[in-house]
Amino acid sequence: xxxITQSPKYLFRKExxxxxxxxxxxxxxxxxxxxxxxxxxxxxxxxYSQIVNDFxxxxxAEGYSVSREKKESFPLTVTSAQKNPTAFYLCASTKxxxxxxxxxxxxxxxxxxx
Amino acid sequence: AQKITQTQPGMFVQEKExxxxxxxxxxxxxxxxxxxxxxxxxxxxxxxxxQGSYDEQNATEGRYSLNFQKARKSANLVISASxxxxxxxxxxxxxxxxxxxxxxxIFGQGTELSVKP
Numbered sequence: 001x002x003x004i005t006q007s008p009k010y011l012f013r014k015e016x017x018x019x020x021x022x023x024x025x026x027x028x029x030x031x032x033x034x035x036x037x038x039x040x041x042x043x044x045x046x047x048y049s050q051i052v053n054d055f056x057x058x059x060x061a062e063g064y065s066v067s068r069e070k071k072e073s074f075p076l077t078v079t080s081a082q083k084n085p086t087a088f089y090l091c092a093s094t095k096x097x098x099x100x101x102x103x104x105x106x107x108x109x110x111x112x113x114x
Numbered sequence: 115a116q117k118i119t120q121t122q123p124g125m126f127v128q129e130k131e132x133x134x135x136x137x138x139x140x141x142x143x144x145x146x147x148x149x150x151x152x153x154x155x156x157x158x159x160x161x162x163x164x165q166g167s168y169d170e171q172n173a174t175e176g177r178y179s180l181n182f183q184k185a186r187k188s189a190n191l192v193i194s195a196s197x198x199x200x201x202x203x204x205x206x207x208x209x210x211x212x213x214x215x216x217x218x219x220i221f222g223q224g225t226e227l228s229v230k231p
């Protein structure tokens with residue numbers, strides 16, 4: 001079945017450490033997105049990519065970095081510059097950026113600080 | 115700037131009754147889309163229903179319908195015949211239909227729905 005796979009499900013970060021969250025999709029979607037969700041809050045956009053080798057900052061990009069070397073993959077790195085990384089991270093993709101097709105989401109990664 | 119407002123942090127509904135979850139939005143664009151997602155406690159985001167700004171009829175998907183009032187900029191979700199499995203967070207989201215904007219979604223704060231047996 002086609003879908004979006006995020007790994008790991010749970011991740012712990014030590015002070016000063018960079019960690020990378022994986023997002024892989026086999027839906028053949030061009031556009032991919034990373035969102036952050038804090039407890040009891042809505043989703044906020046970190047980065048998005050409309051096509052391979054291209055990505056743009058979202059509303060809260062500071063302390064994060066991404067790459068898009070393959071259509072299927074859009075990993076997110078939470079750097080040591082992100083001082084409050086504890087959150088739920090969701091990856092999404094869509095085949096249609098302007099029409100009625102929704103974004104499809106992975107199951108998320110919960111990141112905590114040790 | 116775009117904004118989505120969900121004014122009900124929490125709602126209770128009796129099983130088998132209908133419930134309306136409120137969503138108002140703000141945009142200066144004429145072309146946009148509105149989406150509702152359900153997020154169970156496990157965390158995944160489940161797409162429920164879509165309404166385009168030029169759609170003349172309210173969207174329906176099974177037990178879900180969208181009460182779209184364009185002049186009032188509201189897009190309320192109606193769930194009929196509530197079930198215990200409907201207990202979850204519900205998010206309203208908006209997307210501007212501008213190609214180079216990348217299809218970004220702006221989300222509201224969510225409404226936590228609890229269905230009572």
